[in-house]
Amino acid sequence: MTEKVSGRTAPMLRRVAVIGGGITGLAAAQRLASRSDNTHIVVFESSQRLGGIIRTETADGFLMELGPDSFITNKPGAIQLCSEIGFRDQLIPTDSRFRRSLVLRNGKPVPVPDGFMLMAPTKPWAILTTPILSLAGRLRLLCEVFVARRKQFDDDDESLASFVRRRFGQQALERLVQPLVGGIYTADPEKLSLKATLPRFVEMEQSHGSVIRATLAQQKQEHERAANGQDSSEESSGSGARYGMFATAGGGLSDMVAALEQDLRRSGRVDFQLGVKVTGMSRTTDSGSQWMLQLQNQAAMSFDAVIVTLPTHSAARILEAAISQELQAALGRIEYASSAIVVSGHQLSDFAHPMDAFGLVIPAIEGRRILAVSFSSRKFRDRAPEGQILLRTFVGGAMQPELLKQDDDTIVGIVNEELRSIFGMNAEPMFSEVIRYNHAMPQYNVGHLERVARITTLLKETPGLQLAGSSYTGVGIPDSIASGWAAADNVIQHVAGQVHREQHA
Numbered sequence: 001m002t003e004k005v006s007g008r009t010a011p012m013l014r015r016v017a018v019i020g021g022g023i024t025g026l027a028a029a030q031r032l033a034s035r036s037d038n039t040h041i042v043v044f045e046s047s048q049r050l051g052g053i054i055r056t057e058t059a060d061g062f063l064m065e066l067g068p069d070s071f072i073t074n075k076p077g078a079i080q081l082c083s084e085i086g087f088r089d090q091l092i093p094t095d096s097r098f099r100r101s102l103v104l105r106n107g108k109p110v111p112v113p114d115g116f117m118l119m120a121p122t123k124p125w126a127i128l129t130t131p132i133l134s135l136a137g138r139l140r141l142l143c144e145v146f147v148a149r150r151k152q153f154d155d156d157d158e159s160l161a162s163f164v165r166r167r168f169g170q171q172a173l174e175r176l177v178q179p180l181v182g183g184i185y186t187a188d189p190e191k192l193s194l195k196a197t198l199p200r201f202v203e204m205e206q207s208h209g210s211v212i213r214a215t216l217a218q219q220k221q222e223h224e225r226a227a228n229g230q231d232s233s234e235e236s237s238g239s240g241a242r243y244g245m246f247a248t249a250g251g252g253l254s255d256m257v258a259a260l261e262q263d264l265r266r267s268g269r270v271d272f273q274l275g276v277k278v279t280g281m282s283r284t285t286d287s288g289s290q291w292m293l294q295l296q297n298q299a300a301m302s303f304d305a306v307i308v309t310l311p312t313h314s315a316a317r318i319l320e321a322a323i324s325q326e327l328q329a330a331l332g333r334i335e336y337a338s339s340a341i342v343v344s345g346h347q348l349s350d351f352a353h354p355m356d357a358f359g360l361v362i363p364a365i366e367g368r369r370i371l372a373v374s375f376s377s378r379k380f381r382d383r384a385p386e387g388q389i390l391l392r393t394f395v396g397g398a399m400q401p402e403l404l405k406q407d408d409d410t411i412v413g414i415v416n417e418e419l420r421s422i423f424g425m426n427a428e429p430m431f432s433e434v435i436r437y438n439h440a441m442p443q444y445n446v447g448h449l450e451r452v453a454r455i456t457t458l459l460k461e462t463p464g465l466q467l468a469g470s471s472y473t474g475v476g477i478p479d480s481i482a483s484g485w486a487a488a489d490n491v492i493q494h495v496a497g498q499v500h501r502e503q504h505a
């Protein structure tokens with residue numbers, strides 16, 4: 001079989017559709033374009049721009065991330081992608097001058113204890129002196145070393161809240177872990193699956209009988225490695241180290257998307273269909289070897305394989321005619337939370353607080369109407385003009401969904417009231433912009449891994465169809481990239497099988 005694409009004749013060319021032009025879809029297209037000679041890729045994106053949730057804007061000397069603002073570098077996805085597209089030298093680290101976080105305690109911002117990483121204290125003495133917990137709370141946290149290991153009931157999942165309460169006590173959960181971890185997932189820790197979100201803590205308990213003991217043992221090993229001149233991971237090497245694991249693009253994450261787009265266009269193997277919404281899909285043969293895509297305001301198009309990178313609720317909708325009811329129901333079992341970010345610019349002198357940190361997280365028991373505030377221009381350089389500061393305030397999430405029913409002006413009013421009360425803000429912001437993310441944050445609730453395993457099994461009934469994105473095996477940018485790559489690898493295998501069968505028919 002030969003097919004003419006872009007004026008050249010390519011042997012055995014297979015057409016692959018990627019639905020969604022966010023980072024997952026672009027990563028999938030990049031993997032296909034760079035690793036498979038016999039595919040032509042069409043990326044369908046319903047909006048007029050690529051990048052999806054990733055969006056950078058600039059105005060009046062401010063560089064504003066309206067979605068994600070950075071990514072973790074101890075997972076390979078994003079760093080590797082940047083290397084492959086020649087963008088690595090554009091990445092910048094966090095600003096070492098402000099590497100610390102604050103947590104609200106009785107209405108006042110207080111530093112998170114030095115070396116406290118999500119829930120593992122790397123410096124137990126810092127816990128002993130923190131004002132965030134009462135003396136009883138501090139001692140209870142440190143008594144974790146004596147708490148018996150949980151008996152493993154096979155694949156038994158446990159919520160984050162249950163794990164922390166059991167090992168570190170209620171105060172550590174309410175005052176530290178809920179705001180620090182809940183912030184990442186905008187989730188309710190009573191529902192969040194530990195196995196799906198922080199599996200290394202399950203392993204630590206099982207291997208060392210205690211998270212603290214496991215953390216200290218790991219630290220010791222790394223010190224020894226460092227002393228022997230070997231490389232040592234930043235993760236457990238002391239003060240502020242965790243913050244050093246984040247990177248972003250100097251000119252904003254949209255630059256990374258633009259570089260990726262350029263790389264794909266240069267390959268000559270990818271067409272972008274912007275402003276084209278996929279409304280449905282069907283299989284044109286019983287064997288499922290061809291997929292027909294229904295497009296809004298356009299004629300249907302047929303493909304040999306399809307990668308769907310939408311949230312599961314949208315994927316289930318467009319796949320209704322193409323997949324079993326069981327798979328559709330399984331997709332429907334993944335829940336999503338909504339949130340909003342208020343991006344605002346201020347004069348630094350308008351705050352009584354020095355704003356000398358990366359941001360503030362707020363425990364739910366403080367009863368505030370915002371979840372967290374990121375001090376964007378303290379986290380990364382060149383995000384605000386001299387003497388000014390850029391903030392991103394998070395509202396809503398799984399714990400406070402009712403606030404998102406308010407209109408934008410009301411939400412900005414709420415945020416300003418909170419900034420006044422918490423940081424002593426004494427003037428209106430220079431500007432505020434509300435960005436809403438409706439049903440955009442997948443909730444990895446207890447049983448998530450089993451739900452994803454079921455989806456993976458059921459998906460095998462529909463060869464040529466792949467699902468990818470942040471709903472399945474990790475919520476961040478590196479995970480989304482890895483999932484796009486994995487989907488593309490499966491398509492490459494599928495297409496190779498098709499070609500092989502055809503050649504030997």
Ligand SMILES: Cc1cc2nc3c(=O)[nH]c(=O)nc-3n(C[C@H](O)[C@H](O)[C@H](O)COP(=O)(O)OP(=O)(O)OC[C@H]3O[C@@H](n4cnc5c(N)ncnc54)[C@H](O)[C@@H]3O)c2cc1C
Pocket residue numbers: 019020021022023024025044045046047050051052053054067068069070071072276277278279309310314318339341437440441468469470475476477478480
């Ligand atoms: C508020 C917020 C903050 C975040 N912060 C961080 C962070 O700091 N660091 C980090 O690592 N991760 C962060 N994340 C997670 C990260 O943004 C996501 O993992 C990642 O961007 C998901 O990319 P995606 O391509 O899977 O989805 P999306 O970016 O949602 O892309 C999907 C695309 O599909 C398009 N589309 C939808 N329906 C159709 C259709 N029917 N036909 C065609 N196209 C369609 C959409 O327009 C969109 O462009 C954050 C997420 C949110 C919501």
